[in-house]
Amino acid sequence: MPELTARAALKREQILEAALEAFLENGYVGANMDQVAATASVSKQTVYKQFADKEHLFRALIVEISDRVEDPFAEIGREVAEADDIDQAVRRLADEFVGAIMTPSVQQMRRLVIAEAGRFPDLGQEYWNRGFGRVLPTLATCLARLTERGLLKTKDPLVAANHLAGLLLWIPSNRVMFFGRMDAVTPDELAEFTEAGVEAFLAAYKA
């Protein structure tokens, strides 16, 4: 990546933001470069100066976004790992987890990446590795510590982390994916699903 002037970097941000909107709405093939330039309040020349072509723009966007995935569980995971009330601890973990994942922006990106995984398999893998691939081990570390402290019994903490994710997210995530709308799951339902998932997880893994 060559050095960019502050001005150019700003334009770049605008373009990426506009591209995100366009790709989310219409997919890779359906997105329109004229539209991207217009939404970014930038000329096409500027777009093509920063990104060689549509594909490069798309790839840069996915990488950029997946880099943004800050791991919000590093801190929470550490806290929860030292809690004494295991029911409350898992419930807290689950709430934070579901709250972070069942977000419009995350779900939309998820749908976009899945949609284009046939065209760009490497991007799907990259997004996975940088997204879930970073969060799950954090979760697992937390579960491992709780196991160490005798509050849980997990044979393989990473598997347990995946099971927690599956119990919590399978229903609402599928609903959002297939129905194409975030409001396919109401906050009340989400809370119910979460509670049911927590109970099942505790039943399976509480020491």
Next chain:
Amino acid sequence: MPELTARAALKREQILEAALEAFLENGYVGANMDQVAATASVSKQTVYKQFADKEHLFRALIVEISDRVEDPFAEIGREVAEADDIDQAVRRLADEFVGAIMTPSVQQMRRLVIAEAGRFPDLGQEYWNRGFGRVLPTLATCLARLTERGLLKTKDPLVAANHLAGLLLWIPSNRVMFFGRMDAVTPDELAEFTEAGVEAFLAAYKA
């Protein structure tokens, strides 16, 4: 639907088959009607005689496919519901379930429908209702019977069915969705995931 001659019905099948291939490969926008006609060994005229336009073809395809989803669990569910060894019963159920869902054709359709759920939300819903929406209650009925017989303890069998699905499918399904290739999960891994999921389910729900 007007009556079709045997001849026309055959053409229709050829077209749908070709369309399936094209849409799976390139998505809705990327699929090419010339290509569809060519693959079906049919003229464009014939395509447009049977289907008003690209959108109608796509909709017909999705409905057709989701109608084909025969419920293979009606029988197996009944058998398993009367089994005496609960570990073996759940394991059997899980194997059949995973075997039926983690299939190239099912996974590809799933990816296609999710990819186009933004453009055709009603189709996503339809596919869901006719696919999982039919299989899950069957599973739930089976779990309910096992609960009745004192082998499991499920508060809400439908929730339990969803939990079983989440435990079994979350990992491999995500892998396939994001990596865009079926071979993102080897049969060995799939067997491991299934076994781990069964154990977690039994730990949570065994009476």
Next chain:
DNA sequence: TTCGCAGTACTAGACAGTACCGTACTCTTA
């Protein structure tokens, strides 16, 4: 003056959908 960019016009190609022609099959009538 020079550089970067907005605005716009342009090029080349792709593709949905239509039109038309010639052929082959089917069904009717004698």
Next chain:
DNA sequence: TAAGAGTACGGTACTGTCTAGTACTGCGAA
């Protein structure tokens, strides 16, 4: 059996539209 009418279809060419990417012009800031 034969002829003729109607119909489905393959093949192909065509139209209109859309869009990725390029080129050019003029303007405003350093």
